[in-house]
Amino acid sequence: xxxxxxxxxxxxxxxxxxxxxxxxxxxxxxxxxxxxxxxxxxxxxxxxxxxxxxxxxxxxxxxxxxxxxxxxxxxxxxxxxxxxxxxxxxxxxxxxxxxxxxxxxxxxxxxxxxxxxxxxxxxxxxxxxxxxxxxxxxxxxxxxxxxxxxxxxxxxxxxxxxxxxxxxxxxxxxxxxxxxxxxxxxxxxxxxxxxxxxxxxxxxxxxxxxxxxxxxxxxxxxxxxxxxxxxxxxxxxxxxxxxxxxxxxxxxxxxxxxxxxxxxxxxxxxxxxxxxxxxxxxxxx
Amino acid sequence: xxxxxxxxxxxxxxxxxxxxxxxxxxxxxxxxxxxxxxxxxxxxxxxxxxxxxxxxxxxxxxxxxxxxxxxxxxxxxxxxxxxxxxxxxxxxxxxxxxxxxxxxxxxxxxxxxxxxxxxxxxxxxxxxxxxxxxxxxxxxxxxxxxxxxxxxxxxxxxxxxxxxxxxxxxxxxxxxxxxxxxxxxxxxxxxxxxxxxxxxxxxxxxxxxxxxxxxxxxxxxxxxxxxxxxxxxxxxxxxxxxxxxxxxxxxxxxxxxxxxxxxxxxxxxxxxxxxxxxxxxxxxxxxxxxxxxxxxxxxxxxxxxxxxxxxxxxxxxxxxxxxxxxxxxxxxxxxxxxxxxxxxxxxxxxxxxxxxxxxxxxxxxxxxxxxxxxxxxxxxxxxxxxxxxxxxxxxxxxxxxxxxxxxxxxxxxxxxxxxxxxxxxxxxxxxxxxxxxxxxxxxx
Numbered sequence: 001x002x003x004x005x006x007x008x009x010x011x012x013x014x015x016x017x018x019x020x021x022x023x024x025x026x027x028x029x030x031x032x033x034x035x036x037x038x039x040x041x042x043x044x045x046x047x048x049x050x051x052x053x054x055x056x057x058x059x060x061x062x063x064x065x066x067x068x069x070x071x072x073x074x075x076x077x078x079x080x081x082x083x084x085x086x087x088x089x090x091x092x093x094x095x096x097x098x099x100x101x102x103x104x105x106x107x108x109x110x111x112x113x114x115x116x117x118x119x120x121x122x123x124x125x126x127x128x129x130x131x132x133x134x135x136x137x138x139x140x141x142x143x144x145x146x147x148x149x150x151x152x153x154x155x156x157x158x159x160x161x162x163x164x165x166x167x168x169x170x171x172x173x174x175x176x177x178x179x180x181x182x183x184x185x186x187x188x189x190x191x192x193x194x195x196x197x198x199x200x201x202x203x204x205x206x207x208x209x210x211x212x213x214x215x216x217x218x219x220x221x222x223x224x225x226x227x228x229x230x231x232x233x234x235x236x237x238x239x240x241x242x243x244x245x246x247x248x249x250x251x252x253x254x255x256x257x258x259x260x261x262x263x264x265x266x267x268x269x270x271x272x273x274x275x276x277x278x279x280x281x282x283x284x285x
Numbered sequence: 286x287x288x289x290x291x292x293x294x295x296x297x298x299x300x301x302x303x304x305x306x307x308x309x310x311x312x313x314x315x316x317x318x319x320x321x322x323x324x325x326x327x328x329x330x331x332x333x334x335x336x337x338x339x340x341x342x343x344x345x346x347x348x349x350x351x352x353x354x355x356x357x358x359x360x361x362x363x364x365x366x367x368x369x370x371x372x373x374x375x376x377x378x379x380x381x382x383x384x385x386x387x388x389x390x391x392x393x394x395x396x397x398x399x400x401x402x403x404x405x406x407x408x409x410x411x412x413x414x415x416x417x418x419x420x421x422x423x424x425x426x427x428x429x430x431x432x433x434x435x436x437x438x439x440x441x442x443x444x445x446x447x448x449x450x451x452x453x454x455x456x457x458x459x460x461x462x463x464x465x466x467x468x469x470x471x472x473x474x475x476x477x478x479x480x481x482x483x484x485x486x487x488x489x490x491x492x493x494x495x496x497x498x499x500x501x502x503x504x505x506x507x508x509x510x511x512x513x514x515x516x517x518x519x520x521x522x523x524x525x526x527x528x529x530x531x532x533x534x535x536x537x538x539x540x541x542x543x544x545x546x547x548x549x550x551x552x553x554x555x556x557x558x559x560x561x562x563x564x565x566x567x568x569x570x571x572x573x574x575x576x577x578x579x580x581x582x583x584x585x586x587x588x589x590x591x592x593x594x595x596x597x598x599x600x601x602x603x604x605x606x607x608x609x610x611x612x613x614x615x616x617x618x619x620x621x622x623x624x625x626x627x628x629x630x631x632x633x634x635x636x637x638x639x640x641x642x643x644x645x646x647x648x649x650x651x652x653x654x655x656x657x658x659x660x661x662x663x664x665x666x667x668x669x670x671x672x673x674x675x676x677x678x679x680x681x682x683x684x685x686x687x688x689x690x691x692x693x694x695x696x697x698x699x700x701x702x703x704x705x706x707x708x709x710x711x712x713x714x715x716x717x718x719x720x721x722x723x724x725x726x727x728x729x
Contacts, residue, residue: 070587070588072354072355072715115361115363115365115672116361116362116363116651116653116672116673116674116712117355117357117361117651117674117712118355118357118359118361119357119359119361121361121363122361122363125363141473143473143474146412146474146476146478146509147414147474147475147476147478149388149414149507149509150388150390150414150416150505150507150560166587166588168475169556169588170588172612173382174380174382174589174591174610174611174612175588175589175612177380177612178380178525178589178612178613178614181376181377181380181525182376182525182526182614182717183715189374189377190374191374191670192367194365194366194670221464221468221471221472223462223464223468223482224464224468224469224471224472224474225472226462226482227410227462227464227469227472227474227480227482228469228472228473228474229513230410230482230511230513231511231513238472238473239472239473267473
């Protein structure tokens, strides 16, 4: 009788969720306060395509946090850690892939660099196997500096940066340099992040009205791009210099090296199913 | 019957010390229990090495006055494995930045009357951005300016711009293109600004910018002139962190292509956007931004403070104006590490280092360090980074850094083991308080 009970217990343990570790993927948005990032930030087309690359495609989560705040704040990294821990526990994830876009890469770097800031962080770090960072703003952007010149208490709504928020202040070039030198790992001369941080770099913007490629989440205003180019290098995704995107981690690829038709990825396009980006990520994970 | 030797006495004494020590530690769950007499675990007191000239160590502690931003009270310890020959790193204490642009604050009345701009090259960009005003007690945000209502003329010449002339040739000669706030927002400039891209014909000189759109006279605007690729770059070097009670901040300034003397003007900008004018005094080859008594360098532990420096001069007969900024963390030295530490050893390997801090006020403090061992060639090799943080009080200010014995064993490395890059952080201030490159040689 006792033997039967023991065998049953072993059988239960064998199929118990606790013993079935799994791969999972989390989609982590950039600057902005998201409540439905699947529809408003990523699009279902992109998410549903990418998640087919893991053994159990349902092991995915789309993060919705307030990344208008400083990366370290409760509503930013705290929210992210809570949602990731819930996902890790619910699905018994021990091989967690974090797919970030833009400032989402900074929030993730904050957690990886500062495990003792918050007791929720270590479990996230331990479960994470790698980060795929799409156009991360690792060294900030001069456009954030421009909108913060003078006495800025608030600014108008914009689709890229959000309001004149603390997240926008944080992404000023000098501010990111200071954070990178003190609180964040992964940049040159600083400790390693401890996890692979693989970067996809957007290097150019196609916006000519006669180019149909520019209509995949493309820009409407060519003249506006020419204006912001006054602050950017010749290699940029229209929002971030390539040097900023490459500042932390290692480059997985620069858009034209792998995209369909060797098309560049603008900052908007690097979070959408444009030019096979979704397929490239799906096959990579 | 066991023989009572000096060695067993020593062990027993060690275990008593260890028991007392570990009882004071915070992480009960992860602390190895002191075993019976046969336990290979023992404690040994050591002293941190004397700080070098390049270390950051200040033993004078001061109470913070600003609210802490991290009030988590949990003890958190974390260990990250490291591999390969140890490359020592030093904190970056100085930042460098450079500028090919300037900005100035004007009112709606001034824009309607016309303001003078200097341009040092052709094809500059002029951007006009509404800014906020709290002077009335309520937040007032100026309205965006339609770029077609802006005119610009070289001083001493007829007005140029779409609003200034019915002649297309005349209007297009100085302004190449204009961009609305809506269009700029779509490209990442989300502050309601509009812009005029000047043409190649708008060469170096003084210009008058005027807005024909009726504006609220007291409304605040920012005019930004960006001269991409200009040879006249204003460079700045300044500290990345400044003590909150500093009376001055040293800033090195240099304008490329120019040996001219200039008199910089400076403003202190706090993280919440509040701006105050401060004086600049030259001492030797360094400018000192003077902080008046009573002026706070920061009004919050969140974010950074900035010093904006604007320079106006003439180079080769061209008017050159530049604004550059430094970004720094204002902090108080709220804690220091006592040099006497207690190490705990297990089976001949370092298990933990127990530190005691001098702290001014209750708060959350963190320690981190890199444990290295020695390979057969005598080189230092990194084994792990260890970090810990806890909520500490002046009466209970112990903090321990744990080591993972499995990582040490797996490394195959031998003594001497060393603790390097010992860093003390005040997580409430979000400030690095001290850094010691080679802090402790762990001797058994």
